[in-house]
Each structure stands twice: as C-alpha cells, then as structure tokens.
Amino acid sequence: MSSSLLLTNCSQLVTLRGPVPRRGKALANPGIIRDGAVLIENGKIAAVGPRTEIEALPESLDAEKLDAGGRIALPGFVDSHTHLLFAASRAEEYEMRIAGASYEEIARKGGGILSSVKRLRAATEESLQQGALTALQQFAAHGTTTVEAKSGYGLDAASELKTLRIHRELKRAQPLDIVSTFLGAHVVPPEYRRRGKNADDYVELVAQELIPEVAREGLAEYCDVFCDRGAFTVKQARRILTAGRACGLQPRLHAEQLARTGATQLGVELHAASCDHLEKINRADIRALAKSDTVATLLPGCCFHLGLARYAPARELIEAGAIVGLATDYNPGTSPTLSMPMILSLACTQMRMTPAEALGAATINAAYSLGRQKQTGSIEVGKLADLAVFDLDDYREIPYYFGVHHCRLTLKRGKAIYCANDK
Ligand SMILES: [Zn+2]
Secondary structure: OOOEEEEEEEEEEEOOOOOOOOEHHHHHOOOEEEEEEEEEEOOEEEEEEEHHHHHOOHHHHHOEEEEOOOOEEEEOEEEOOEOOOOOOOOHHHHHHHHOOOOHHHHHHOOOOHHHHHHHHHHOOHHHHHHHHHHHHHHHHHOOEEEEEEEOOOOOOHHHHHHHHHHHHHHHHHOOOEEEEEEEEEOOOOOHHHHOOOOHHHHHHHHHHHHHHHHHHHOOOOEEEEEEOOOOEOHHHHHHHHHHHHHOOOEEEEEEOOOOOOOHHHHHHHOOOOEEEEOOOOOHHHHHHHHOOOOEEEEOHHHHHHHOOOOOOOHHHHHHHOOEEEEOOOEEOOOEOOOOHHHHHHHHHHHHOOOHHHHHHHHOHHHHHHOOOOOOOOOOOOOOEOOEEEEOOOOOOHHHHOOOOOOEEEEEEOOEEEEEOOOO
8 A cells, every 4th residue: 555645844854855965065055945855655755845845746646745834844854873772871970080090091991991881781572672771762762763783892702693683673662764883892701901902812803713703693794893993993993994905794893082092094095984083093094085985974072071171173174175074973971962953963063063064964974974875865856755843943043043842843755753743
C-alpha cells in the first residue's frame, strides 16, 4: 500500500541541495526555497519546490497534508560522531575539572574513559539498551535522524561485542538510522597496564582477534582509533586501521585533539572517511585534508564542555577547501550533549562558521562522511524523507537562539518520530 504525505507551508525549505561533498564557498549555499513544500511517497522524497507548484501536482491531491504553519524545514541532522552507549554520566569529574583538574589528571586517577569502561563492563545489556533508546528519542527531539555510534567503553572481547550487538539491536528497535563503528582502540585497557602486558599486546588483540570477529558478524562498517597523546600512537593506529580495512571496515580517526601526533596525515594517507577533533592541527595537516576526500569533522562540544579556548580552525579548513563536518561527540566525559542545534551555535560563535556553513557541515557533509550521501543529508528527490521542522522563521535562528529547543517535528522515512506538544 502506498502512503503519501505533503509537507507544505514552509517559510523556508532549507534543501542543502547541490554538489556533494560541499567544499569552500559551496558550503555557504543552503539552497533555500521560500514558501516551499515537499511531497513524500513511501518514505522517500518524491517532489520538492515552491508550494504552489508542489500543491498543484496530481499526486499531491491524494496525499495527507501536513501544514508546517510557516515554520522552517530542513534535512534531519546527521550526527556522524557519537559514543552512544555508556552506563552513567561523569558529573563528578565535571565538578573536579571546574575545581582545576585537567582531563589527563582525571584519567591518571582512574577517572575519564576508564571509569566509563568499568561501568559499561558491569552494566546489563538491557540497561545499556534502555539508556541508548532514551538518548535516541532525545536525538530525534533535537532534529537528528541518523546517528553514528562507536564502541570503545568495553575494551575486551566480550564487552566490545556486547556494545556492537546492542547497536545492531537498536537498528531494529527504533526508527533512527544507526551507523556502527568499532573503536576497540579507544584507550589501553587497565589490565594491559598491570600484568606485564603493554599497549602493543592490546593492539594485536584488536587487530588479530577483535576485528575479524566484528567483521565476521557484520557488527560495524567503520574502524576508529583514538590516536593521541596518552592513547594510541600513529604506528599502532596504522596497524589497527590497516587490519580493519583488510576485513572491510573503513577507517576513521580521533586525531589531534590533545596534541599534534600526525594522526591526520595517517588518516589522509589511508583515505579515512573522516578525521575528527583537529583542535591541534597545523598548516600542513590543513593542506593535506584540503587535497583529500577525508572529512574534517569538528566537535566543538568538547572544547565548550572542557572549558578550552582553542577550537579547531574551521575557517582555515573551509577556506583551504577541506570537507568540513560537525558532530556532537555525544559522550559522558567530554561532550554530554546530543543537541546538533547547540553544536551549530558553538560552530558559529566559537569557530566563526556561518549559519549556512554549519548547517551544511551537520547534514550533507556529515552524511558523506558516513557514506550515506545518496540516502540522506539534503532535501532532494529520491532521498529518504528525513526532515526536521523548527519553530522559527529563518534558518539562521537555529544557532542564534543557543541552548533553546525549537524542534517542532522530526520525520524519519516520512514518519513522525518526534512531535512537540501544542502549547
Ligand atoms: Zn569521540
């Protein structure tokens, strides 16, 4: 049975249509249709254009009509970097940091990522899945329709596989698209620091045992490494990402967050889908990214939450021609937000991206970084009807009203997955 829906009376239909990926000046064009409408058939976009034109189509006459009431509509956000599954918040560390402790000091005291590891290993699958389901509803409530999810709080075979199997279960249990990434190399697990074993032994466990098992069960599309000071070296990252690629897992990297290590150059060399963070990159790294198809995914929520002054050089990256993306980095230690509108505010205010650039980075370029650019990330015929309606007149008001919730309606494959209560 076919089902069609006409979303109409959108003051601005922010389509993000155009070339993919979006580089340089092309990132600044949001492709707005004023007084626009979208015809949706069987979960996909069947027609897009000015309201008068779309409403006059014969197919529109039979469609269920959804009046946006003069609000703006945009593509659902694609959150291309999250640590979706964790057992508990780390609010106690937040308070310690406010009192002056650094991220690395907290990690040395057994806090940081390792405290999330301890809690995730102890948590039941049911409680982890329930926590993720609640979070995914909140992602949807902020206009997000696709979420990348990383493992990396397990750091042993049983707990990493437990995390990735929950990703698989979540794909079935709720409507958002989940893109699963294996981040077995997040940090060196505690048992490899105590028993005469070292980081290289863990790297070999990841490369020789975990990656083949993850690939065999089809539990992830991507393999990620936290390649940074205090985590894994470039050499170790190369070993893991090459092993991942040999098993069909495409590389992505946490790069240059705490220190410049050369991770970005490695990512470009390996044709990684994305290098993420990039607060400490240099000019040569920017040039390398600009010449590559690797997305520079910026995560300003981390700098904001940690109270750091140095954000990634978004302007230099855009002006050099790199493909810039934005994501929340939703995680309990450094960026406990799932709000893409808040990330847009930070991108504009702290990294001097324009509202249009930020929107393109959070939708079409993010979709490109996940290999989903043909399905989502813009409002174009043939793509999934992944849309968000915001209670605003102008798309620039999304970042402008920082920290204020304006998402009114979120559609995934043409179905409402979030609808704000009438006031
Ligand atoms: Zn991360």
